[in-house]
Amino acid sequence: MSTSPAPDPEPGHPASITSIAAEAGVSVPTVSKVLNGRPDVAAETRARVEGLIERSGYRRRRARQSSRPALVDLVFHEMNSVWATQIIRGVERAAAEERAAVVLSELGGAHRPPGEWFDDLLARRPLGVILVLAELDEEQRARLTARSIPFVFVDTAGEPPPGVPTVGSTNWAGGLAATRHLISLGHERIAVISGPTTVLCSRARVDGYRSALESGGIPVAPELVRYGDFYVNGGYSHGMDLLTRPDRPTAIFAGSDFQALGVMRAAGELGLSVPGDLSIVGYDDLPVTEWIGPGLTTVRQPLPEMAATAAQMVFTLARGERPAVERIDLATELVVRQSTAPPRG
């Protein structure tokens, strides 16, 4: 009654499920169980079969018209702001076009063991996996590859492994544009508060900031370069520290709109007006920037488009095609509002 799950090899690929079973010394149904992520296979057998599958270059053909409903997994390291909502909406939109449903997981906040979570992911056989600032170890990547489940990263924390499709945005250019805007207004003491040093995009934005200063003939003051978390408190505490210095900066470029809110709060508590005493540039262009006065000058990061692009790459890969480009950075854009002005004096 059910469509048989036994997959055929692709034309041109000599490896078949039968030859893999023979080489592994197991039955064809056992190989099929491994491919389908069924738990009732001994760990050692599973590892042996997976290794053979990977080395053989075997690719299962996906029955796109199968009765099994199409799922795509969206995995966040942490999902605690409107930032995440923007990503979810982009993936939802792209998935709707493919008539796929979105399964959402949060790794950092979830109360489930990562190994169990990964086994369940394999068992539901998604069309593909989209990871947002979440990582996969080498074994997990190999297990997905062995099952022809493609995966795409959005905004990797570290350098993505070669050949792994990644969607990001032009962080370096964003940092450059924000800092150039402040220089063009006449600022010279410009601080930057970025995200954690361990996250690639934080470093790219600071490098853009440095380049803008250097090409403007302004020396980089190490005490004005800060790294912290991307949330309001990170902006608040660094902002407080920077703004209580005797030689306080006249402008601060924050690594996120939330950090910018924190800086704004610190300025408010110190009785400094924005943009009169302090210019502030944010990053992301989340709806939050519209809620508070003065309107925040910020670097727009196209989050829904990044997410939709990642989803489309997953669907392309799931059809057995290669995407045109494997590493895409969508353009950032400076949005000038009321939080920046020439320095006083």
Place this chain on the structure above:
Amino acid sequence: MSTSPAPDPEPGHPASITSIAAEAGVSVPTVSKVLNGRPDVAAETRARVEGLIERSGYRRRRARQSSRPALVDLVFHEMNSVWATQIIRGVERAAAEERAAVVLSELGGAHRPPGEWFDDLLARRPLGVILVLAELDEEQRARLTARSIPFVFVDTAGEPPPGVPTVGSTNWAGGLAATRHLISLGHERIAVISGPTTVLCSRARVDGYRSALESGGIPVAPELVRYGDFYVNGGYSHGMDLLTRPDRPTAIFAGSDFQALGVMRAAGELGLSVPGDLSIVGYDDLPVTEWIGPGLTTVRQPLPEMAATAAQMVFTLARGERPAVERIDLATELVVRQSTAPPRG
């Protein structure tokens, strides 16, 4: 190899898949296809079988240990704020405990036809469905019931149909507490800005407001009772209108923290200080209230707990048990911060 999907009737229930097939004049596999949401059944046949399933009181027994991975569907009417993130996290937490994955859909914003979306939902056979301010029509409810897929509403817009499990919060008590707090500070001209009149919780909060005024011996002024959308703009436009009246209110109770932000913005633009010239109470207690100064006095709505409770009800129902209570309202709580103070004068 696979566990047979043919379900047995529950003890005490005379209807079986065989008797339903006989009565409908179709084969047993056809009834099974209807139960499994397979598309290859004529619409007329499907309707006849579903009608018989429903009338017969047939309940399939769920094979909880099946190889099919457990899914729970979380459906938003609209998902565009941190409000939604709080709900998602609550469901994620409860789903992790049951080792179920969360499938997320947004109906208002999704670019997929609702009929197609619902067919796909049936086809993936979730353990259950959680609906947030989203509705199901009678036919959809019948189709879920026929397949023993339970559904629970979080914060219904309209009056939930009898017998449909619902999780909400004590909106009336929240409106009462917020208004009593303002009265106790000495306010008499107190406005309320609530959500749309079509949403049940908006009306409950306004009724709580009215009760507090009446029991405080303060007449309700119709021009101070406003309904709008729950977002920042709704608060801003009603706030502007209220605060430019010659007899402007000295306090405003807003229907959401976002509306409260909009009111705060309107006050700022009119040069009114908070809480000096105007006291503001919000609703929800989202993280957003911590970002802006002065800290917002608000009514805490336990969103993650509401979501987790709804998910637990779904899992209870999926096991074929009845939840202890079918209609749960979790308690709201007034959180007093800096945005409220005695009126001037």
